[in-house]
Amino acid sequence: MSARTSPARDLVYFVIFAAAVLTMPVWLAPIGAGYPDLLQKFAIYGLFATGFNLLFGLTGYLSFGHAAFLGVGSYTAVWSFKLLGMNPIPAVILAVVAAGIFALAIGFVSLRRSGIYFSILTLAFAQMSYNLAYSVLTPITNGETGLRVLRSDPRIFDAADGAEGALVSTLFGIEMNGYAGFYFCAVILIAGFFIAQRIFRSPFGIMLRAVKSNQNRMTYTGLNPRPYTLAAFVISGMYAGLAGSLLCITDPLAGAERMQWTASGEVVLMTILGGAGTLLGPLLGAGLIKYFENIFSAFNEQTLHSIFSFLPDFLETPVVGLMSLFVGEGWQLTLGVLFMIIVIFLPGGIMEGVSRLGRLFKGSDKPSAADKGRVEAAAE
């Protein structure tokens, strides 16, 4: 990595990235994704996947329980709204801290094992959290109904104002909905990306890649892999908590289903789709999945008919019939198929595809940076 990276280059990447994120409302509009609600989701899940990638992409430890940290972040944020007031900043900070502590506890235990056993341990902890949030922890989580901010809550710092109107978090008088909500998340995403970029380029980052590559050699090189993996686990848990709190910025509601293992599975899908171990991949994966979820699921037969209206009738009907399997309710089918294709043919995800294409055009056979960082799938 040191060969092809330089501070100047990273700065350029970072500036382009930041500019791209901030202008998303403009350039995503033509594909129908230019509305704040979806953009905010892109930013939040991008952050979630970026954090997950710091663990899985670098160390190769596949956690199937990251949704638990997302949930903890959400619950903490809502409690912060309830007790302290609707300012998102304490909510975000407290959520990161709470998720970090939670991740420290779970990581400390789970990291005693590696490989599939680690995956199952994290899965077990997340499922326990989910089940408990639904049942005995109801006083904290409000069970099935989900936790929301009520008018009667103390809200120490702003109980006086906002007697009427919808309950939305407010930063310096700006309500965090619509584009304000998106830009708040976008700024945090950019900060999160910056930190991830630094970790990738740091001595710590290379140690994490050493964990994935050869733990035995690492141990005999005078390095203890455990605190490295634990630190990565906690950091990625904090990212998840951060994402969880942002989910509550515009809609201050936290439900247990956010902790279910399918949600953990989703972030795995995002990271792999985009390209684990690359900086940009997880963000692409998150964007793609959220885009599918929102745009593809809204397609119906009529939209399809209008898209394929150029076809002669005898062709149009079967084509629309076939396509309708993959959109609307069936968007997850598209996702599943896409995911399988990626795992089978492009284990490095979209980023590997991009770099292969790039090489094709350039005609050079040098492996690119994206290729190098790719999931050479957990060295077990």
Added chain:
Amino acid sequence: MEILKVSGVNKSFGGLRALNNVNFAVEEGTVHAIIGPNGAGKSTFLNCMIGRLAPDTGTVMFGDISLTGMKPFEINQVGVSRVFQTPEIFADLTLLENVMIPTMAKRDGIFSLNGFRRLDRDAEVRDKALHMLEDVGLAEKKDMHSGSLSRGDKRRLELAMCLSQDPKLLLLDEPTAGMSRADTNNTIDLLKRIGDRGITKVIIEHDMHVVFSLAKKVTVLAQGTIIAEGKPEDIKGDPRVQEAYLGGAHL
């Protein structure tokens, strides 16, 4: 001065006695070989020294530090490096990164949360690593993925990794196993060269050619017991050793 002193080490696996009251000492600055037929307990012995296995009884002293009960990474941090039978390297990383990791381990210790510093700005580590790669003749391949190296080159890389830590003691477990004659000779030359730096080396070896071209002192292990010890030329003629090697056809 003795840099390594092993006293009264026993190790059993179930009913099998792998090491039987082994006493062993290495003089600082020498090359000491441990030889013995298959199953003699050489690898068990090495693993007991390096912290991978815990001896049932006995002590392993490194200078005035007791290595018994220490974790492998702690043992490395006090100055003991190890070369494996099959080269253990970071196959997903470039050669330069491979050498930078041990360099940093030596400088920053067992764990350091350097998450915000840029590795490519760390000239100290980079220069040292490059220098080590030059030493073993791999400098021009520094940006290659180490997984694609030949076995001989992997061995060189592993040596560079160990040497970058300036170890006081280097343990080599059959450093030429599975190598071609040419690679073996290259490795011997390399080991001779780094011998000049005064690093104490313990070599476990099958290949007598390697042993006799490197070692100043040889210890012969058979069935978990030390049966002979001395200069290479004395060992060659020792009847007990020849018997242990089934008539000494090897020698």
Added chain:
Amino acid sequence: MDVFLLQLLNGLDKGGAYALIALGLTLIFGTLGVVNFAHGTLFMLGAFCAITFNKLLSLEQVRIDPEKLTPWGTPLEVREPYVEALLGDFGHWLLNYSVPASILLAIPVMAIIGFVMERGLIKHFYNRPHADQILVTFGLAIVIQEIVKTMFGANPIPQIAPESLRGAADIGLMLGTDPGVIVYPVWRMVYLVFAGLVIAAVFAFLQFTTFGMVVRAGMADRETVGLLGINIERRFTIVFAIAAVVAGLAGVMYTPILPPDYHMGMDFLVLSFVVVVVGGMGSLPGAVAAGFLLGILQSFASMNEIKDILPGIDQIIIYLVAVVILLVRPRGLMGRKGVMEN
């Protein structure tokens, strides 16, 4: 004591399902070395075999009764399933017994599904890391689920047990307790016996046939068996098909207990993985024992007496056991030393 017995029985039927799924998972892991996240889906597909069979049988013909009229003067329509029209009493019997009878459909269907899955996909992942295997089978599970959802809808489809096997039996009476103390649904008893039979059949097959011997040898030491010149690949396919059939049968017979929907497989998969880990990766008796054990533990944990002392324990007991086992004895209850242990 009676309460104890009742809880024991309550845990057994669920334990039976866990055991059957875990048995297949272990068989696949032990021989093929593949971690199959799509195994729960096979359970679900089995359940939908039962539904399909029932739907086929219930296809109705509509006939107009020439003589009778409805009260408002139109001709009376008589609806009658084709099977009853064609086969008479036997058809009626078949419809009544559609759940157990669909086993006959499920065996070949599941075997084919297993065959296709192994040849088409799993085969290519033998030498890929476990993480890749998990991911690709996870993707496959999503795809199969979605296809089932498109075909059968998202809502659970209840199935009913045959008339004679519905309702509850007072088992306590047989055991000499007072009437009404241990009352247990008959179908769950049937399920339990069925699970026992399937497990026995699998073990007998592995124990007493040459094929089974090779498979067991393969589980113990894959490389050596390969070196013996035995065509291990073909056997892998058959093993996978058997595992698919076992999971499918577990699903078929479970339909009267839990109305199947498209994602029931995932719910069972997570638990079955825990079962496999608790039993020990690669240990068949371990999988079966852990399946029943966890089923029973879960049932005991849901007793009010226990919940009063440890609130919420019923929700987490299985995972808690898994965590403890993984930390204390990573090879599981009956796993061999060194299998996936680190």
